Amino acid sequence: MKLTNDNSMKARLIRKLTKNRIAHSELNTLMTMATADDLKSITQSVFDMDEATLLERSAVEGATRWLNSLKNDRRKDLYVKKIQHSPRNELKKVVAEGDSWFNYPIILTDILDWISMDKNTAVFSLASASDWLVNILASREYVNGLSVHQPDFFLMSGGGNDVGGMSRMALMVTHRPNTTSELHYSDWAKHLIENAHKKPYLLRNEVSLDARKPTEKRWNRAIGYLSKDFFALMMLFRLQYYSLFHSLLVSGNEKFPDLKIITQGYDFLVPSDNNGWGVNPLKWYIPILRWIGHGWWLKKPLIFKELSDEELQLDILYACMYFFNEMMIELEEKFMELHPTAKGRLFHIDSRGLVQAHEWTDEIHPQPHKFRIIAQTYLACIHGEAATYKHVYRSVNYQPKKL
Amino acid sequence: MKISSLLFIVVGGLTAYLFFTMAAIFQGNLDPCCNFWPTAECLEEQFKLLTSIQKCQLLDVVHLDYWYLICYPFLLGIWVYREMQAQILLWTNTLLRCCLLVLAILFLADITETILLEQLLKGITYPFKVIAIFTRLKWATLTFVLLILLISIIGRKTGLFPLSLRLKNRIE
Numbered sequence: 395m396k397l398t399n400d401n402s403m404k405a406r407l408i409r410k411l412t413k414n415r416i417a418h419s420e421l422n423t424l425m426t427m428a429t430a431d432d433l434k435s436i437t438q439s440v441f442d443m444d445e446a447t448l449l450e451r452s453a454v455e456g457a458t459r460w461l462n463s464l465k466n467d468r469r470k471d472l473y474v475k476k477i478q479h480s481p482r483n484e485l486k487k488v489v490a491e492g493d494s495w496f497n498y499p500i501i502l503t504d505i506l507d508w509i510s511m512d513k514n515t516a517v518f519s520l521a522s523a524s525d526w527l528v529n530i531l532a533s534r535e536y537v538n539g540l541s542v543h544q545p546d547f548f549l550m551s552g553g554g555n556d557v558g559g560m561s562r563m564a565l566m567v568t569h570r571p572n573t574t575s576e577l578h579y580s581d582w583a584k585h586l587i588e589n590a591h592k593k594p595y596l597l598r599n600e601v602s603l604d605a606r607k608p609t610e611k612r613w614n615r616a617i618g619y620l621s622k623d624f625f626a627l628m629m630l631f632r633l634q635y636y637s638l639f640h641s642l643l644v645s646g647n648e649k650f651p652d653l654k655i656i657t658q659g660y661d662f663l664v665p666s667d668n669n670g671w672g673v674n675p676l677k678w679y680i681p682i683l684r685w686i687g688h689g690w691w692l693k694k695p696l697i698f699k700e701l702s703d704e705e706l707q708l709d710i711l712y713a714c715m716y717f718f719n720e721m722m723i724e725l726e727e728k729f730m731e732l733h734p735t736a737k738g739r740l741f742h743i744d745s746r747g748l749v750q751a752h753e754w755t756d757e758i759h760p761q762p763h764k765f766r767i768i769a770q771t772y773l774a775c776i777h778g779e780a781a782t783y784k785h786v787y788r789s790v791n792y793q794p795k796k797l
Numbered sequence: 798m799k800i801s802s803l804l805f806i807v808v809g810g811l812t813a814y815l816f817f818t819m820a821a822i823f824q825g826n827l828d829p830c831c832n833f834w835p836t837a838e839c840l841e842e843q844f845k846l847l848t849s850i851q852k853c854q855l856l857d858v859v860h861l862d863y864w865y866l867i868c869y870p871f872l873l874g875i876w877v878y879r880e881m882q883a884q885i886l887l888w889t890n891t892l893l894r895c896c897l898l899v900l901a902i903l904f905l906a907d908i909t910e911t912i913l914l915e916q917l918l919k920g921i922t923y924p925f926k927v928i929a930i931f932t933r934l935k936w937a938t939l940t941f942v943l944l945i946l947l948i949s950i951i952g953r954k955t956g957l958f959p960l961s962l963r964l965k966n967r968i969e
Contacts, residue, residue: 427896468882501816503890511885535814679870680946763887 395470411629412439414622418581421629424684425636426732433633437528440623440630441547445532451560452526461499462522469510469519476516476576486776488517489543491536492551492761495768496521503756503762504603505551508769510770513774516618518543526559526631527552540650541644547776549660553631553718558663558758564626564695571618574661580625586720593783606783608716616713625779628717639729643736656741656775659719659727661789663758665707670756680755688756708751719723719744726785741775744782745789767792804872811865815858822854825897829962835932837925844917855913859915870904873942880949889949896942903938906931 410416416424418540424504428436431434434445434780441448476485490496490506497519498504510517520535530536540548557563577583590606590679600698635657642650696707719742726740745768749760771789775781782788819827826846847855872960877900881893910931916922 468879501894503881503894507882511883675898676895677893762890766887 400427402764404428404484407703408432408436409438412438412626414576414580414625414629416580416629417654418585421632422555422728425633425758427636428633430637433531433630433637436630436633439464441528441627446449449529452529452555454522454529455533456498456525459522461705462497465497466519469506469517471661472510473516475638476513480514480516484514486515486547487543487545488515488544488549488776489536489539490517490521490548490551491530492517492521492549492658493525493552493554494523495525495554495660495765496549498759499523501683503758503765505765505769505772506549508762508766509549509772509776512773515773518545521551524555524559525552526555527631527634528556531638540653544650546652546654548653548655549772550655551639554564554660556627556631557714558691561690561695561698563692564698566621566624566714567619567696567699567701569699569701570623571722575618575621576620576625577617579622582629583625583717586717586724589724590720608713612709612712613716615681617710619701619710620713624714624717628721632721635722636729639726640733643729643739644733647735654739654741656743656772657722658723659742659744659746660715661745661760662708662715662747663692663711664751664754665696665704666754666757667693667712669717671677677761683759684756686756696697702763713730715746715765721793723786730785738785740785741781742786743771743789744786745771748789801872801875804868804875808865808869808872811861812879815861815865816856818858822851822858827846833932833936834927837929840925840929841923844923849937856915856918859911859918863908864910866907867935870907873903877942878947880953883953886952889952892945893949896945899938899941903935903942906934906938910935916921922930 405425407416410420411424422643424432437448438444443451477487485668488509490509494504496504496506506517506519508519509515518539520539521530536548536550557566568721587608589717590608593606638653642653642655646653668684670677670684670688674678692711693707696702696710701707701710722742723744730737732739748767749764753764755761768789770792771787774792775787782791817856828839828843831843874897877893877896881890881897884890884893910928913924913928913931917924917928
């Protein structure tokens with residue numbers, strides 16, 4: 395009888411979540427109750443397609459798969475060499491899973507490339523360009539990777555393609571700003587923003603205590619355009635990441651007693667369809683790489699929704715990425731509060747504001763020198779430097795230095 | 798077997814074969830200056846000296862040369878890419894990324910040169926000036942790529958550049 399009640403309650407909460415009408419406490423209840431099957435059912439509702447179709451469409455195949463494996467194979471060779479030749483007490487072992495910020499095939503030197511250049515860090519990469527979070531969690535390739543390698547750190551970068559892939563950015567916005575924004579209906583989302591206001595980053599070199607608050611003008615302009623699907627997707631991410639953390643740090647605590655997890659927050663992505671031609675020969679790769687998907691991830695889906703104003707597009711992405719980061723920070727705080735065994739084992743890399751508008755290779759990938767600074771932030775975390783704020787490391791605080 | 802090892806064997810074998818075949822065709826009468834940094838005049842002069850048998854032999858070599866010019870930039874590309882991944886300095890990393898572009902130019906220059914050379918040997922057109930330009934471009938780009946590779950490898954293996962940087966900082 396209790397089981398039936400639980401199931402009907404879960405079904406009710408899932409319906410509320412997909413409509414963005416779920417209370418904060420209800421979301422927390424669902425988060426702790428949701429099973430793998432429930433997550434599948436929520437994913438189906440949020441993505442509006444059955445799991446098999448979703449996994450088929452989001453699967454990494456063909457040339458991308460081959461190019462991904464080329465880079466990962468090179469990294470595996472380097473990983474083995476480092477393990478063979480470096481003293482274990484100095485070496486940090488890392489398993490990484492994620493998307494193109496961790497594995498951009500061939501031309502770009504991505505985050506993991508820069509991390510691998512640190513002689514005291516051995517990186518085993520399972521990352522694939524174009525991989526979706528839903529795909530990563532369904533294939534569970536990382537479980538085998540973690541069991542085999544027993545790393546000190548698990549690096550995870552997922553979520554970007556779930557938003558930008560298959561022109562899904564169009565679903566994240568509404569073409570007419572709502573008189574009452576969807577934020578208003580989401581207790582949890584309001585809590586996130588309040589959290590950011592109440593707990594500012596306290597930084598040594600930050601003049602203002604408002605560093606964590608969103609820029610009010612940009613935020614207010616964009617928030618009315620975010621659709622209920624966006625908030626539903628953010629809540630789905632929250633449940634998916636919770637489930638991942640739980641499986642590794644709580645249920646898998648005996649298997650991975652010393653494992654620490656570092657999550658990725660990306661930066662404020664820049665919608666653009668500019669082809670990137672310029673006079674600087676060192677940036678020759680930008681127009682070439684902009685042939686691949688550039689414009690179709692963010693800019694064109696926004697235009698589909700009649701949102702052609704460039705400043706508004708930037709503000710919308712600002713709000714989305716702001717929200718994603720705050721979601722991750724709050725989730726990790728909440729997780730460590732609920733599960734004391736996870737304390738000190740969850741970290742987040744907040745790269746918001748690091749990459750300036752002219753420093754992007756394309757809409758969603760920074761240029762290599764910015765990837766390098768993000769990598770330095772990861773290395774600071776891996777090698778135990780003090781965090782910027784609780785469990786958060788901010789990339790803007792790291793200056794380029796010799797790795 | 799890895800692609801790079803296979804390419805290395807193919808490129809090594811072809812280099813030796815092409816070198817000895819060319820030496821046999823020209824019987825030591827090649828002007829090195831005209832070969833590496835030619836002008837239209839010297840090319841024309843050399844072409845006039847070729848017998849019809851030498852032209853036929855050269856045509857055979859040119860056909861093999863297509864395979865060569867596909868394989869060696871690819872091998873160099875793999876080498877440059879790996880070196881780029883191994884560099885810890887931003888400037889050498891960026892320079893090696895530029896080498897990938899220069900390699901693409903080298904590939905195009907080499908393939909254009911070979912196509913024009915084939916036309917020349919078949920007596921279809923006589924573009925001496927254009928061949929001279931593309932030959933120069935080919936050697937210039939190849940030298941650039943090899944030089945950057947050499948600098949990067951020396952820098953990485955010996956730690957020379959970080960060392961000089963440290964010394965510089967100490968002096969300052």
